[in-house]
Amino acid sequence: MNNRRNFLKQMSLLSVGAFTTNVAAPVFAIANRRQESFMEDNLTVPPYLQNLTATSVYVMFITAAKSYSWVEYEGEDNAVQKMHMEDDGLYDAYVKLNKIYIPDLQPGRTYRYRVCSKPITLFEPYKLEYGEEVRTGWFTFNTPAADAQEISCLVLNDIHESPEAFGKLLSLVKDRPYEFVALNGDTFHYQTDEQQIVDHLLLPCTNVFASQKPFLMIRGNHETRGKFRREFKNYFALPNDKYHFSFEQGPVFWIVLDTGEDKPDDHPVYAGIVDFDGLRERQAKWLTEVVKTKAYKEAKYRVVLMHIPPYHSGDWHGPMHCQKLFSPIFEAHSVDLVVSGHTHRYGVHPPDTDHSYPILIGGGSKDGTRTIMHIAANTQQLHVDMIRDDGEKVGEYTIKAKY
Ligand SMILES: [Fe+2]
Structure with a gap:
């Protein structure tokens, strides 16, 4: 009430x-x-x-x-x-x-x-x-302006069924503009029923922002679990009704990927009813077409939102499969930034010998380790601030416009 x-x-x-x-x-x-x-x-x-x-x-x-x-x-x-x-x-x-x-x-x-x-x-x-x-x-x-030269958004990840975290984290950036909130995976532990979605996502978000600003439901590995996993999608309006999609907003070309599960598909806990290898492979094919588009090529910045990062996430099957399939495409087509979660260890990982693009990983899921990211881009630069739930800035990264 x-x-x-x-x-x-x-x-x-x-x-x-x-x-x-x-x-x-x-x-x-x-x-x-x-x-x-x-x-x-x-x-x-x-x-x-x-x-x-x-x-x-x-x-x-x-x-x-x-x-x-x-x-x-x-x-x-x-x-x-x-x-x-x-x-x-x-x-x-x-x-x-x-x-x-x-x-x-x-x-x-x-x-x-x-x-x-x-x-x-x-x-x-x-x-x-x-x-x-x-x-x-x-x-x-x-509505976003068709030719907007700037964009800002917020990124939350690994909330893991902590409804109070939405208000707390957004209060840390209350003076900053944003056009949408990206929920970058593992908002839940697993899917049980509608009441769980109402109590742990929809009411907390509408209390804070969601009646005025949209959110992107980006699927994490935990959202693939539980008996309500298929009905989960009914509660969102996804482009083409898929968890992976792309869109242009401001000077940024945004790519959202569904990184699937972390363990191999034949792991006993999945009981033979998943095919995340196939899902990731289909997305890689889709992505190879996306990066050929004029909109992608002409965008000032290309940002990927994906729950499991392609690096810095251990050597389980899911992360390694993401690395094998997606990272070569990122490299070949000059992705500017990858924003992830999953590891529960926040960090800024600049380009290195493994990846030529920066990877920012948000924290979570316990108080004291949660983070919120604010991404702001204009014609000169794209800047990300990562703020821990105690209000301290624990990371930032700036990308200068290429032209
Ligand atoms: Fe995860």
Whole structure:
């Protein structure tokens, strides 16, 4: 309940979908009583942003009851629009987990949005009844400018089910700008059920930032474990529905890799139901095509986010396979920076005889060893600060622009 009340205090604004209509006069002021009623009675998780681009975003949230839900949003000088999801002629209704896509946004703009929902109290073939319609307050988000010359973001890794760590670590950089938060693997120990995702990720993040800024769910080896491992992906909006993807934002070309498990696929603990060698090999093939693109070649900086680092992570199968497959591509195509976690030993590893690119590894998962990284890039340089959870800067690295 505290989480929900904290969420109410933060309310400010907006977002998304696949089907849009103008709605009648916007009602910006919502009575507190009504907000609380919505939060307490029909919303398990406030809205969180996913895959925010210059022209689109996904708004996700979870209702307590099976409902018909939608998002209302508006730009600085646009009418309020309504967006919900439709497939095969059917609205996404009588569901709790909502993933609403909003296309056709303008780059470099501020939008505000709110979530609206009607519980479906009776669903018979020829008769459907709704409960009370409820809506949140307004939130805001900013779409990246299409030609932005700077970018900043935060990187957390190896949180390992410590929900209080999100607020604590972000408070250390509260005066710094950032456009997204990268969760660089092992946010969990293993996947059990939805409640675990709600309690250990979604509520802590929406309490701090996730209704206004998106996060990237980068899979670590621990997210591949547990009976809920396959359903896990449903709670995020990943580009092409894959854990590996690339995107341009600011002067940086970002590559996200899914480094899989650390042990060999035939290890008894995996019981014959994984193929991470195949996954990594497919990604290496994909990466060889990505680095051929104009966007990659022309980017001022190329940054890779991958949970298991290609070096400085021991000689188990997973790290060595990452090294064998990915590092030659990084070398041949001038990757500027690799940012990882996994080892629980924070450190800055400049280029050496093994790797021509710097590798920054964040800490975790115990208090006193956690870190948050702030990456900021402009036309002159890319700079990373690594800050330990006691507030001390324990690492930094600067890359000068090549041109
Ligand atoms: Fe790990």
